[in-house]
Amino acid sequence: MKLKHILMAACAAMISTSVQAEDLKVGMITTLSGGGAGLGIDVRDGFMLAIEQSGRNDIEVVIEDDQRKPDVAVQLADKMIQSEKVDVLTGIIWSNLAMAVVPAAVAQDKFYLSPNAGPSPLAGKACHKNYFNVAWQNDNLHEAAGAHANAAGHKKSFILAPNYPAGKDALTGFKRFYSGDLAGEVYTKLGQTDYASEIAQIRASGADSVFFFLPGGMGISFLKQFADSGVDVPVVGPAFSFDQGILQAVGEAALGVKNTSQWSKDIDNPTNAAFVESFKAKYGRLPSLYASQGFDTAKLLISAMDKAKVTDQDAFRAALKEADFASTRGDFSFGSNHHPIQDIYVREVIKEGDVYTNRIVSVGLENHADAYASQCNL
Amino acid sequence: MHMHPNVIYKKETPILLMKSRVGKFKGKSMSAILFIEQMLNGLQFGVMLFLMAAGLTLVFGVMGLINLAHGSLYMIGAFAAAAVAAATNSFLFALAASLAVAAIAGVLIEATIIRRLYKRDHLDQVLATFALILIFSEGTRWIFGSFPLFLDRPDYLAGTVALPFGIEYSLYRLTLIGVGLAIAVGLYLVIMKTRIGIRIRAGENDREMIGALGVDISMLYTLVFALGAALAGLAGALIGAIQSVQVGMGEPVLILAFVVIVIGGIGSIKGALIGAILVGLTDTLGRFLLPQFFSLFLENSTATSVGASLASMSIYILMAAVLLIRPKGLFGGA
Amino acid sequence: MKKEMYLNIGLMALMLVVPLVAWVSDEPFWITLATRAVIFAIAGIGLNFALGFGGLVSFGHAAFFGLGGYAMGILAYHAQTYTPVFEWPFLLEGSKSMLLIWLVAIVVSALAALAIGALSLRTTGVYFIMITLAFGQMFYYFSISWSTYGGEDGLPIYVRNEFPGLNTMDPIQYFAICYVVLTLILILVHRMSQSSFGMMLQAARQNEKRVQAVGQTPYSLYLVAFTISGAITGLAGALFADLNRFVSPTMFSWHVSGEIMIFVILGGVGRVFGPLAGAALYILLEHTLGGLSEYWHIYLGALLLGVVLFTRGGIYGLFAGREVAHD
Known part of the structure; x- marks a missing residue:
């Protein structure tokens, strides 16, 4: 359960000695084993690629495998919030897992960036100021x-x-x-x-x-x-x-x-072309739409970090809302409910x-x- | 990815265009041709289930072993076939590989692990073979990766054939029915007419006896297990060609195969065949007829949904019903 | 006998010390893990009552685990939305009270176990294993397509239910509740196994004729045992749902039946405290093996295999001698 790759962006050697207070910690709960693992692996790889390309060493990502089980996902979220003390959660592939995790996480003042699932309650009546969907609403x-x-x-x-x-x-x-x-x-x-x-x-x-x-x-x-x-x-x-x-x-x-x-690999913009090239070079396969969603999610996060500190929740939220990043999809903006308009x-x-x-x-x-x-x- | 509860917040009815577009497709589709085609589909499904169930029921009948890992052998067969088909472009080589690799895997686990379980109770067998599922599934993922593999039926079996009464039916599925029935006949002949078969039957009746008769029991057991494994592997390859070759593909089939042998009576090959066809027909016709039945008195969307729910439970209801009437299955021992 | 007692006491103490240390050192996640182990142990104790004492190998206990979970989910959902669960034949309002929810979970799963048991006990051996599996699967597919309560998506309940005088959202307090429930269940099961009913049940497992000779029908003994067993597992389901604040059809899946069985076998079939040892070890394995590799299921499988092949009688068999205490 505790697939504990603590992956530190960029230079791994430095981190052990200099964990600064303003570092941002991301908890990624995604499906890495069993039948649905392909999707989770793509999201993870896309996300980590963007972090790596940013060259930043102030982002720490903790990745865990939810096995596509809702109760495991809930338990991992508890762990990330209680023990790892993450600032931002992301990674969930399936809507039923998202519904089990997201409402409780955002209620505890964590940000959640969805790289895949977009269940309708979270877009409608159960929307939350700290919840941002970077993929699509399910419909x-x-x-x-x-x-x-x-x-x-x-x-x-x-x-x-x-x-x-x-x-x-x-x-x-x-x-x-x-x-x-x-x-x-x-x-x-x-x-x-x-x-x-x-x-x-x-x-x-x-x-x-x-x-x-x-x-x-x-x-x-x-x-x-x-x-x-x-x-x-x-x-x-x-x-x-x-x-x-x-x-x-x-x-x-x-x-x-x-x-x-x-998304499609032939969407014509420089970000997308570079993304497809670098993904292929690093992982030896073509990216999927899930990989592009993971990539965009990380880019969004980094764009907000450039503008505000995660400790200043209001400023950080406003920075996320601007969606000021070069998306693989070209034009990308958030609607009033923090879901994509695309x-x-x-x-x-x-x-x-x-x-x-x-x-x-x-x-x-x-x-x-x-x-x-x-x-x-x- | 895509599952949203309209639980707590009832969604507004889709605003734009949901008008009365239902009702047009009720009565007409129940034509005789469609019904016969569905019977063929049920038969094809049943015959493939038989390939899985035959090994399961033999292994139980002769060695008294519940083998949950039988589904893993199905998966191994499909993966072996996909790998060989990719390398050689030959479907026949792929099928041969599925038989061989599954049989070898069967011999290996029989000799190292399964053999130690024959004298244990069912509980130990369930747990040990459950553990084998974990090892095989993740081991396969480790070797082949997390994405499904490609395996297709050969071009010479593509397309459809015209049957009497104007029925158009998939050639590949028709071939599956033929192959499955041929294997059933072959298996029957082996068990009824050959020396091996006599020993197998003797083993089913009295395990101690055949030892006393000087038959090399452990050899016989390995052989029976390998035979069951090979059949499961072949089924995996044949079905994998029209479905998806992926990790975990064996588990739903395993449960169905258990339903089959329990309905048929454990240990009985004849029971496995009849049970398999019963399950195949019940499942296919249930999925087809139940929604239509409910649409007689329910609004269409609701009817299809309720009908589908009941259809997904239908084979389990069938199994419970059979066991209530015949607690040892249709052809179970006395 | 004596060794088993020391092991029991040690186990109960360990299950208390780990979360307390975690609480003091502010590592709440370990409290959650311990709570999970305690709840799984209760589910296992339920199964063990049928399996260990009555010899009834049920491969469908997920049905009761899930029913307990949905009893919690449905009651809390209706309390959340201020709608009645049903109005006929009597009015049932939703509830956020844990005590009431437990009662409903116990009654509902006991009734289900009574019905399933009455039908399934007509069969024996492998047929019994498979018919219980079939009933479990029926519940699984039904819950997936029953959209009123979320279908496959499940039902999120945002806040844990209420227990008089306690803050259930505090991990250590919720752990305390589960630990007390576990203790009560252990006492109850121990008492029952020593009672004339328990003795008769174990006698029936070994030799049905012996029981018939004293005028008891094994069928009714088994049925009572199966019903009690289902009720205990149902209670565990309600606790589990409250731990996660969420229920979903996965609670009904046959993997859950298999896991509950693993707790029993790992600990030692027929030992009252066995499932606690089994569940604790399983959770620990899951937690530590997960750190080794993405493919940690391989290691888990190999370990389980080792346990079955080489340590007959599970953990208790290994440490407390071979013979089962109550034989």
């Missing part, structure tokens, strides 16, 4: 998929997602923007790996397109089986089934599929040499903010 990518379905002229979509809160919100998010008819709406079992039954229903329904939200291994299975089913209609999904880590496992079955993301792109899966990756084909939603901001009293 955003599905909303963009709905908008894309309209633009692509889909009139009769078949939609499916696992039967759990995020799955229901995904379908709701899609329907919030989609204006055509539904050929069917199906909830699958969480963790399901065989979709023959659902694909048969898609075939029988006469759908002209499919929207699916099946993160991780579920998406890999669905795409491979769908490609092999002979059902020839366009598929749209959020980037969670098309990130760099899993695309290689889907292979050819994903080619040409449209997916929505706030473009969401439609990407297409392509093959570059031997590697499957994405390229941007259009902008799904421009300067998109989430649907819950009005419920937040900040």
Whole structure:
């Protein structure tokens, strides 16, 4: 549980002798073991890359593995706050873990910067002045998929997602923007790996397109089986089934599929180009959207440190709110509820040499903010 | 990443465009063709479960061992296949590798660890093989990394075939049904007609007896364990080609395989086959029919959600029901 | 016998000293770890009652652990939102009172154990292991899709529930509550194991005919044991939920059933204090091994394997002699 890499930025030798009072201590709780480890590792690597590039030696990062278990995450947060006395918490991948940790952490006057999860309560009524989301509100990518379905002229979509809160919100998010008819709406079992039954229903329904939200291994299975089913209609999904880590496992079955993301490796700005290059050089693989989120989270933190001391909470918060950093996404700003206002792109899966990756084909939603901001009293 | 509770704060109904777009897809889809296709899907699922369950039930029947690590052998088979397929581009080599590597892994753990557990009670077996799951899962992640691996069906099995009555069905899935049934027949012949089979059956009936008959028991046990492991590894590779090859992929299948052998009666190959097909059909048809059933009297979104919830519990309900009527499964010993 | 007593006393003292030292030296995290160990121990004691004394290998105790957790979560949630839990057949309001929550957790999990036990006890051996697992899985999938209480996301309860006269948010005070509960449960279980019921139960485990001869049906003995066992594990679930201020379907997962079983086996099956030793060691291992490597599960697995293969009878078997005290 105590994956205690105490990683000190830049020069490790100096630290043991000179821990200064104004050092900022970050607690990163993320998933590093088990099935979902790929996401946590990407967030961690992106985050640490930005810290390293900043050349600062006044940031200390404590990293621990939550094993994707909510009770372990809660326990680690207690430890980081009580024993490690961190100033800022970050790293959580999954919304259910975020809901277990974030409200208690911000209530204890810690800052929390979310590099991935964006559950709707934290964007709406349970928003908090010390909580900043650097990724997206959970519905955003599905909303963009709905908008894309309209633009692509889909009139009769078949939609499916696992039967759990995020799955229901995904379908709701899609329907919030989609204006055509539904050929069917199906909830699958969480963790399901065989979709023959659902694909048969898609075939029988006469759908002209499919929207699916099946993160991780579920998406890999669905795409491979769908490609092999002979059902020839366009598929749209959020980037969670098309990130760099899993695309290689889907292979050819994903080619040409449209997916929505706030980041892509071909977003044209110098920060992004440098990020993709340096990530590849350091870790020997292409970054995923999770890595870009980790990177941006660290950049945001560093930008605030340049302006204020973390001990001066009000000033530090104001500095975070300005989001005065060069994001890999280009334009980036926070809405009133501390969630991103950003473009969401439609990407297409392509093959570059031997590697499957994405390229941007259009902008799904421009300067998109989430649907819950009005419920937040900040 | 993406799971948000609308627990404490009820969300406002999606503001923009949620009008009456439901209801269009109720009755019509229940056509006969779709139903037959779903039966095939259930059969295919069941036949693959059988490959897992056969080894599990043999190992229990002959050696009296509960092996939770059986799912790990499934995972090992899939990873071995993915690695070999990447290196050789040959699906057949990949399948051979899955059989071989899983069998070798089986022999290794049998000879070093499992062997010491035969005389222990079920409790020790559960704990020891639970420990093996931890070692295998993280060991695999250590070797292959945290990202899923690529494994695809061969091109010559791509696409669909036309069946009678205008049914279009995946060629690969049809092949899986064929392979699975062929293995079932083969296994039946081995057990009923060969000397090894006679010994296996003798072992199931009376463990002490076969020792007295001068059969090298430890050799027989290793063989049975390796056979079960190889079948699990093969299932992992066959299924991995249309699903996702990743750490932990064996655990859900393991639990299903246990459900299967308990329904069928532990130790019975015939029971494993029938149990597997029952579970496959119940799960597939449950997922397909229950939401439609509830949509007869519930609003559509609610119906699909309630139906899906019940469907995810359906095989466990089936298992509990079978055990209540026949406490030793359908084909369990006297 | 004597050795076992020393070990019991030493263990209870250790579980008291560690958090106290941590409290004095301002290391509250160690208090949290100790609280976790104490709560897991209670869950293990529950299972041990069925498993160790009755020989009932339940692989579904996560069902009761989770039910206890959700009893806390649901009551506290309704108290938080000022809505009644249900109005029919009688009005049940939400509550933030720990004592009431414990009562509900015990009653609910006892009823569930009664029902599950009544059905499952028709089977024996591996079938019993698997049918209990199946019931656990039913609860797991149900809780994931039951969106009223958060489904897979679970239910966060922002502040720990109230206990008269104490500040439950203070780690050491919450530890004290759990420690006292543990002590009471240990006394209760010890008494029960020495009572005529306990004796009869253990006799039934060894030889059912012997019990039938004196006019008892093993089935009803087992059923009572299973119900008590479920109730104790349910109470542990409520305490665990309050420790984390959060409940989620992971409490129902089969891994939790496996872990509770590990506490029992690590400590020593059938020893009253065994699960305490097992849970404490498990937590300690988790905590220290995690520091070694990202792949620490390998070490944990190897250690568990070593324990099963080479130390029969768990920690108690190792240090307090082989024979089980109550045989």
